[in-house]
Amino acid sequence: MATTSASDIGQLLNERFGRFAELGLLTGAIILLCVIFTMTSPVFFSVGNFINIIRQTAIVIVLGLGMTYVIISAEIDVSIGGVMALSAISAGLVINAVGPVAGAIAGLTVGLAFGLSNGLITIRFGIPSFIVTIGTLGIARGAAFIISDQKPIIIQSAAFDSVFGGSIGPMPALVLWALVLTVIAGVALCRTRFGRHVYATGDSEQAARYSGISTNRVKITTLALTGLAAGMAGLLFIGRLGAARADMASGIELAVIAAVIIGGTSLFGGRGSVIGTVLGALLISIIDNGLTLLGFGSSWQQLIRGVVIIAAVALRDRDEEGNFL
C-alpha cells in the first residue's frame, strides 16, 4: 500500500538521521518547489519576491510559535483568529484614542488575557482545550464585531505604522519581528527547562507529573503564550494593513495548525519544533506565491495545500501503536 511504503521511508530516514530527517525532507520539498517555480516564473527567484513571501508569512509564523508550544503540550487553541481580531480592534481603538504605546499594550493584554482564560478554564474545569477554545473563539470574534460596531478601524498613528508595518532599509519590520520572535521562541523551547517540561507534558503527562513537573502550570502557560502570540499577530496585522477589521483572519486557525503539522509537530503532543513550524508556514506561502505568479487562483492553492498536508503526515514515522504522528 502506498501509505505503508511512504511511512517506511519516513521510518528509515528517522532511524538514520533522527529528528533532523523530517526537517530535511521539508527543506528538500521547499527547495524543490523553489526550483520548479523559478523555472516557470521569471520573477520568482528575486529578492523582492522572497521578501514578499516572508512578509506574507510573518503573521502565520508568529501565531505558529504559540501554537507549536500548545500542541507539543498536547493541547490546542482554535480561538487565535478571534483573539487576534479582538486584540487588533482593541489596539486600534486605544491607538487612536490614546497613543501607539498604550495601544500596543492593550492589544497584547487582550491576547494574554484570553490565553490565560483558555488555560485556566481548561485546567480548572477539566474541559478539553479544543472545546474551550471553540467557545472563546466565538466570544472574542463576537466581541470584536460589537466593539468595532462592524466598521473597520483605520489606524491614525504614523509611529505605530512604522514600528510594526514599516521597513528598515529593504527589510520589512514584519519580517524582523517574526525573526526575533522565532529565535526567542525556538531557543526557549529547545534550551530552557520550561521548554523541556513542555515536551515532557505532551509526551507523557503522567510521567511528567510523577517526576514533579506541574503539568497544569505548563499547560496554562502554553495556552497563555498562544494568546499572547495572537495579540502580537493582531498588532502586526494592523501594522501591515493599516486598519483593523473584526472579520480579519477568519479561518486562520486552520492555516496555522496546518503549518505546525506540516512542520513535524504531532497532534498527540511531545514532538515538534519551532523551526519545523516556520518551514511548514513557508512551504504553504511558497505554494500560494508560486501559483499566483503562474496565474492559478485560490482554488488550485487550496487543492494543493490539502495534498501537501496529507503528504506531510503520510511520510512520517509511526508510533508504536501504528498511529501517524
Next chain:
Amino acid sequence: MKKQHNRRSLIKAIGVTGIGISLAGCSGNGGGSEGSGSNNDPLFDLATVGSEGLVGQGPYGSEAAAPDSVALSDAELSEVQNQDFNVEIVFHYKGDTWVRLQREAIKKRAEELGMNITGIHYPDFSAEKQSNILETVAQKNNVDGIFSIPVDTAATVDAYQTVLDAGKEIVFMDNVADGFKHPNDYAGLVAADNRGMGIIGGRMMTSLIDSGKIIFLEFDVPFYVVDERETGAKQVLEESGNYKIETYGFTDPGKVLQVAQDALTSNPDASGLWAPWVNAPGAQAIQAIRQSDNDIPVTSCDLGERSAVLMAEGSPLKGVGSQQPYAQGLTEVRVMAKALLGKNTPSYIGLPSPPVARQNLLEMYPEILREESPESVTKHFE
C-alpha cells in the same frame, strides 16, 4: 449570551460574503407560491422612471462620464492588438453572478483587443489575501495592468500602491482605494450607478402609490455601493413630500425576515416597502408580506434569477433598478486599452441603471444576465 455572540459573529462573516452574493442578485430558485393573479399590464412608464443620464458622482465628487466616451478609434484598435498586453483581474471573491458576468465580459473584450489575461484571482473577501495577491502580481514584470475591486478600500491601500509603484495601470471596478487620485494613481473607475438604482426604485414606488407610509429597509454595515442606493431611494421619496419613511435597519442580509415581520406588525398601515437589494433581504421581506394581511408593493435593486422570478410570478416585487455588470466589464477593458496606449481616460465612468419590471423582464433578462431566461421565469408568461 455566548451562543448569541457565536452565531452573530459567524453571521457577520457570512453576511459580508452575503453582500457580495446578494449584490448581483445571484441565481437561486425563486421561492414562494404564485402571486394573486399575474399582472400583464405595464405598471410603469419606464421612460420617466429611469434616471435620465447618470446621477451618482464618483469619488471626490467627480462627474460621471458615459461608457461611450472611451470608444477606441480604428488606429487605436490596431495599435492595442499589436502590442500584446498582459492583464490580470483581482476580484473580491468568487461566488456570484456579478463576478461571472464581469469575467465573461472582460475575457471577451480582452480577446478582441489582443490582450492576454494572465491571471484571475479571488481572495475570498479577505483584505489580507487580496493584499498578498496584489503584492505578488506587482512583482510580475510581464503584467501591464490589473482590473480590481477592493475588498476594503482602506486596508488594501498599501498593496495597490505596490502595484502602482511597479508601473502597472489600475482600472478599478465599483470602488477606489482610499486616497488614490486620477490620473496619477489609477486609470479609471467604472461603476454601476448605484444612486440611480435607488432612484429608480423610489420612482417606481411613487408611480405605484401616491402617498402613504413606506417601510424602508436599510443595511447598517457601511458599504459604499449600498449606501448610494439608500441615498437615491430616500431622496426621491423625501422630495415628493407625500410619503412617510419608516426606517428599519439590518446587519445580516440573511436574517431580514424577522426585521420585516416586526416592521409590518408595527406599521399595519404601511403602503409600500423598499429594500436595498433582492437576494436575500428583499425576498425575505416579500415572504413577510405574504404572511401578513398587508399586501403591499415592493421595489428594490438588482436583477438576477430570484428577482426575475419574483417579478414574473406576480409577487409583491414590482420592479428593480438593475446593474449592468457585463457592460461594465466591456467598458473596463476599453479604459484599460486607452490607458495602456497612454491616452487620457475619464476618472469615473458610470453605467446607467436600467429599470426592470415584469413588462420588460423577458427583454432585459438576457440582455443583463447574458443567458436565456430560465424556465422558472418564462413559465409565468405562458
Next chain:
Amino acid sequence: MTNVIRLKNISKQFGQIQAVEDVSFGIQENEVIALVGDNGAGKSTLIKIISGVLQQTSGSIYIRDEEVEIGNYNDAEARGIETVYQDLAITPNRTVAQNIFLGSEILERGPLGRFLRFVDDDEMQKKAGELLSRLELDLDPGSAVKNFSGGEQQSVAIARALQSDPDIVILDEPTSALSLDATQRVLDLIKRLNEQDVTIIFISHNLEAVFDVADRAAVLASGRLISVEDLSGVEENELVGMMMGRAQQGAD
C-alpha cells in the same frame, strides 16, 4: 535496626472505596522488603502515598522518627525516596538522558547568569552515561527511549530513580513484564543496590523473586496489613495462604 520509614495507621479512601485501612508497620534501614498481596490489596496505593503521588486520608508517616508530610514528588525526593512505577512513567520521544533527568534537568551557566540558564545537555548526557555504566547497562543516552525494548526501558526508569542518589528505592512490579533473563538482571540490580546501602521496597506477584532477594515481606489483603514476615522463617505456600486465607476471613 532502625526504622527508616514507619507507617502509623495509614488509611486511604477514594470516595466510598477504602483502598488502604489502618496500616502500620516499619521499614528497616538497608533491608529489602516486599509488599505482597492479591489484586486490590492496596499495595500500589500504599507506595504512592510514600512516594508523594497520593496523600493519606489519615495516619502518619515517619522518616527516621521524624513525622513528615510527603505532598508531592519533590518532597519525596528531598527525603531520599525515589520510585519506579509499574507503567514506567517515561516519556517515549525524549532521549534516555532526558528521561533520566526528567524534572531535574541540569542547568548550565547561561548568558544572563542567574536569570536565564539553559539546559546542559552535554552534562546530562555524560552523567547519564556514567550512571548507566555503573548499572552495567549498555544504552545510548542520546537515543529516544521508544527505540528500546521493554526491559531496556525499565532500566532507564530505574536509572532515573537512582539519578538523585536516593537512600530508599521503591519498585512497583519490577519484573512482571520482563523475560526471564531481564528479570534476573533486575533482581541482581536490587541485590547490588542493597549492598550499596540502599533500602528497597518492592511490590511483586513473583514470589520466587520475593524469596530470592527480599529479607521480609509485608502481606496485604483488602487494604489491611495481615502480617510482616521474616522470609527466612516462612515457606512460600504459607505466604500464599496468608495472602488468600486471611483475605477470606477479612471479607466477612
